[in-house]
Amino acid sequence: MTHHSFSICGVELEARASGALSLPQARVLCVSDLHLGKSDRIARRSGTLLPPYETADTLDRLVQEIAQTDPATVICLGDSFDDLEAAADIAPAAVSEIAKMQAGREWIWIEGNHDPGPVAIGGTHLSEFKVGPLMFRHIATGQPGEITGHYHPKFGVAGVGPAKACFLYDETKVILPAFGTFTGGLLATHPVLADLFSAPPIAVLTGKRAIPVPVTKGPRPRLRGGKFY
Secondary structure (H helix, E strand, O other), rough: OOOEEEEOOOOOEEEEEEOOEEEEHHHHEOOOOOOOOOOHHHHHHHOOOOOOOOOHHHHHHHHHHHHHOOOEEEEEOOEEEEEHHHOOOOOOOOOOOHHHOOOEEEEEEEEOOOOOOOOOOOOOEEOEEEOOOOOOOOOOOOOOOOOOOEOOOOOOOOOOOEEEEEEEEEEOOOOOOOOOOOOOOOEEEOOHOOOOOOOOOOEEOOOOHHHHHHHHOOOOEEEEEEOOO
8 A cells, every 4th residue: 555544633644655744635745854965964974985875866756756646835844954064065966856846836844953944945944834733843842733753763563574664643643754765763662752652653664555553562563464463
């Protein structure tokens, strides 16, 4: 399945297998933690050289999501750039690709802890953005209706493979996975994430399919015949 449908605060949402979140009725597409320019930042700060292709790969996948969902508004939920210098030094080809995606639609850059200030790329730069009863911000504060990122959650299911980037949600809030290439993750059972939910949340694993599974602290749930045990 390419997406998992659910709702919070009366709003219908789609957790897409790519890691993007869609609000079909509002024609909004949201992605979090792109971390564009990460390989450049690592090389600049540590001298470690990584293949410098993660920005192109991340943007290519975002282009596909925009083509499939045709949003009127795109919200980038913070840490869109790995730091402000990476934003300033982003390759002209990447700037051009972003400009093409922005054409004809509203584009919101939410500030994150890696990119706390405006960047010289088109779009609107905000600390948070409200759509109906939902508030889009980078780091969760515990308020109902929050759509956030920051933690790069991941979760594993026995029989499916290693832990995968995942959404986490309950009846009032959603935490998005990192959309960017070369991003790590924090296990959904980690106390930092568990404490943000009043009850164990649902994880939606990303990849080829969007797979919803309850988050448990014990042995990883097993997938049998399309159902979890």
